[in-house]
Amino acid sequence: MHILATELASLEEAETALDLGQSPAEVVVLSFSDSDLSALAAAWRQEAELLPSLRLASLKKLRHPMSVDLYVDRVLSGARLVIVRGLGGLDYWRYGFERIGDLARDKGVLFAALPGDDRPDPRLASVSTLAADKLARLEAYFRAGGVDNLRQGLRYAAGLLGRDLDASPAQPVGALTVLGAPADTRPQAMVVFYRANLMAADMAPIEALLEALDGQGLQAFAVAVGSLKDPAIQADLARLIEQRRPKVILNTTAFSALREDDTTVLDAADVPVLQVVLSGSAREAWEGSPRGLAPSDLAMNVVLPELDGRLLTRAVSFKAETAIDPRLEFASVRHEPLPDRIEYVARLAAAWARLGATARRDRRLALVLSDYPARGGRTGYAVGLDTPASVVEILSLLRDEGYDLGERQWHADDVERLLRGDVDHIEVRLERYEDWRSGLPESLQRDLSETWGTPAQGFRLPVLRCGKVLVLLQPDRGTRQDRKSGYHDTSCPPSHAYVALYAWLREQERIDAMVHLGTHGTLEWLPGKALALSAECWPEAVLGPLPVAYPFIVNNPGEAVQAKRRLGAVTIGHLTPPLSAAGLHGALAEMEGIIEEYAAADGLDRRRLSYLEDEIVERAWSNGLAVECGLVRDEPRRQAIAKLDAQLCDIKELSIRDGLHVFGRTPDEPRIAALAAATGQEASIRASAGHERKALIAALDGRRVAPGPAGAPTRGRADVLPTGRNLTSIDPRAIPTRTAAAIGTRAAAEVVRRYLQDHGDHPRTLVIDLWASASLRTGGDDLAQALAYLGVTPVWDAASGRVTGVEILPLAALDRPRIDVTLRISGLFRDIFEMQIALFDMAVRKVAALDEPAEDSPLAEAHRTGSDLARVFGSAPGSYGAQAADLALDGDWRTRGDLGAAYLATVTHAYGGTDSVRDAGAGFRDRVSEAEILVHPQDDRERDILDGDGVADFAGGFAAAAALLGNEPELYHLDTSRSEQPKARRLAEEVARIVRGRLTNPRWIDGMLAHGHRGVAEIAQ
Known part of the structure; x- marks a missing residue:
């Protein structure tokens, strides 16, 4: 038996190497927690003359293996005791733990590897050199926390080194600490924060938040916890919630608090839980970042809390270093609140509390339909949804639930008149608009004027007034003459009419909440940061601090994420249309x-x-x-x-849609049978409409909407049913999952098989489209596929399932040459998957560095000749789409080459590597000109390549660009909807299949015609 040698590469190698410039000391403590380090610094200063010399450092600055090596050689090699408190067990910082463990054994250094959270990892004890009882004693000091306990911990450490100092045992602080005045008659707002902030006296953002909430008329109180999952606090916290009955909860703790029964201790309040981010980054990094948050903040403070159903608000504070203490060679880090972010969150919390406190008959609502993608006949469009019928269903539901809908009954014809503009128009006087506009940040006022000029008159906007509920259409982002700019162009501010309508709703109509109906509108795509928005981000400027409910198709997690994170919306999943075999x-x-x-x-x-x-x-x-x-x-x-x-x-056997879904309406029996046949979940399908209705009412009551995953129900995702839950995605750090990696490997083998069949040889170069929604739906089988072409597999942390690196397979195990792979990523993929981009870039560079012959590894040859190894390309930060389809449908173009040039013009940046992002348009042109294949994966059966213009934009744009550059690559549509048997077809074959199976199929046409205006729009598409 021969064992093939593989090569491992860790994601830590993608970080930048740093030299902290410290000198040795007797005791060195490393921790992920800035609170730990700040409290230790304060504790040491109290008895510095008695205690051993001390060095403190953040693990966040020691990610790269070279950083660890430098620190071990220059600092730890002179230490007598090293304490490391990691987060997430051994695999969080494996190289560092193991490197220090080796040093400790070689030089007789005492080493304590301690867990930094409530998940014990026995492997930490195995790399430590201290006995179990001593590890437990040290861990107790950190768990209890605070300056006094950590001072005793330092005294205990001194005793381990032979100093004659007594150390008292750790004194646990109460599991629950409540701050704030007793309850009064005002609505209650509860702020949850980490006890570590209290113990380290790092309370500025919490105090600022309490003060701002008070200014909004709420009676705010704060609760300090070690962890929301700590059983010791849950009974007391549940009692506190029962006593105080908060109308809104603001949570600043990280991670998910889900228990084994998929509930959290906060659920009992049955109110919105707003996720407030205390960022681990500096304010300057946030201000300059189009993404808004670093990957660690995204995972801990956004993605994982979303699993609990929390609603993202803003980052309200950032880390700032104090002056360096020359004795410790360390600068403590503290939270500094940002006043305008604090104020925004307080106003939003008050809006949610006010919504719940307002009687239903008195609530003023706006029901907004999209004008995207703004082409003939598609006004009011939403993916898979009959919007006029859904509006009527929602209005009927609201009437039944006690809302004021006026005297008359409302019908789909009324909504269709709105879509045609054949209804009453509201007038927004120019003077009033200018007054509202003057309240925008100066930079946004300037953008409006520079882009659209100064409006010469006021605005007339169509609105269907149904009692206290307004039904209206999102105005154009731009002008009807300028739609070729594209609705995903986030460099273009919204039009004056767009700003005027939302300002009218907020300031004049004083609406209490907004319902954006269907996937998707344009508000969440306006210019600004991807998340953790600032006052100068257009979604915030236009919407303001307003509760939003957003019915969204359940199989589109990527774009639902955009609505959740940029609008703070409750995204209520709705059923996909029923499917049937084309026949x-x-x-x-x-x-x-x-x-x-x-x-x-x-x-x-x-x-x-x-x-x-x-x-x-x-x-x-x-x-x-x-x-x-x-x-x-x-x-x-x-x-x-x-x-x-x-x-x-x-x-x-092609699956085609049999009509459209109506929000909150149970499909008829034949369609239930069709959905049940495709999913095997008849009971959940029957329950979905009721859940959708209840979720919308709960959101508008200012109550909690239970969370639930997004995904394609026809691809085995039974967990996404029933619909009617607040959609969640998955931790991007776990992508690709193990299952996705297996599917991706099969998919890559299918593409290679098809190319061999068509050409009699293995492919050497290819480009693959990666879209965020597909990656979130499948757990990343498209990224796994790209890695498989390289001859690389992911490596996962055994405990958490997160991807920590890659394993490079030897050529003998591949039984084929490696393929030079380029990723053309969507804008959402860029925003969500920064770590996966770094992972792929690292894999490319590791493969290129191997000593392999050119015929077996084109990347190795590229490396030897000094060619640029950038292989991840996309549009500029903050922009989306490929523009080719917009130009084809709406623009002034003459030749196919114009479309190819438009496609190339949008792919301007390379991602990954030490620079993270850089201008590299010429690099992508080279990849297109050399590519032998374009792979466009499709993982679900609910849509096909002729639904919308996405595939035309990316695949069609690529084909036009390749032709412009003198290349004729294969265009493969890779169908992975049956994950056990992926199927690669030429794009022309797939188009022909869809035309014959769906577009000319009487069954599909009849199903659409049954939905009137919306069905005809689907056919016209």
């Missing part, structure tokens, strides 16, 4: 009948068989199916018929 119709149904007759005649009547063979093949040539199958004129008849039969089966 065959017309000439294809006739051909199937002849082939069945042919099969029955085989071996019985040779003369009849010959006649049927000729008939089948001639029909195939006359109706075009022969060309789609790749037949040639002199192909043997039996072989040709076998191909035709396979093609007919492929078309027949």
